[in-house]
Amino acid sequence: MKHQHYSDVNKDEVEGYSGVSLRLLISKKDGANNFVMRLFEIEPGGNTPYHEHDWEHEVFILQGKGEVKKKKGEEKFRAGDFFFIPPSETHQFRNTGDEIVQFLCLIPVQD
């Protein structure tokens, strides 16, 4: 069993992202062969890229507020919201509030 507090995990800047950092909480090196748990932080005014990819996201908003840009329009989010983003659906997370947005984002292990 791996058991830690998220704040004890290294926080890495994410290259090419604006004001976004990442902590890799659970991954294949822990023996997790199916899916990976990451914790993202977005600074006020920051955002993830408007992008798409071949794998799905399962997201849970832990703190803060913002909006998700989709192919058609935006949706506001707040703490306690969750998202399932299917493969190949374009999306972007933006922090529109004045505190850090924290969210979990889980993806399949990619071999």
Add this chain to the structure above:
Amino acid sequence: MKHQHYSDVNKDEVEGYSGVSLRLLISKKDGANNFVMRLFEIEPGGNTPYHEHDWEHEVFILQGKGEVKKKKGEEKFRAGDFFFIPPSETHQFRNTGDEIVQFLCLIPVQD
């Protein structure tokens, strides 16, 4: 894209568990073919069974405090803690505080 607040998802009592309820946030019926996101709540004094199974857990504590019983002893937890529990490792989550414990528990899709 599925986007909801967790409180808009039905809360179901979990049979055989003491003071435990479950909201199924993301599952195969949403198109999630790899893993399932559930949100558990444990009432003060409640607990999940002391059990083991063939699949892993990825857990993130959203609120509250308690302890995990393992084969050898207990470990305290608090909001922001996370766990990777490998397949076949015996475990139990207990609420030892005076507020509801909330945690996300993700498991692989089982066909």
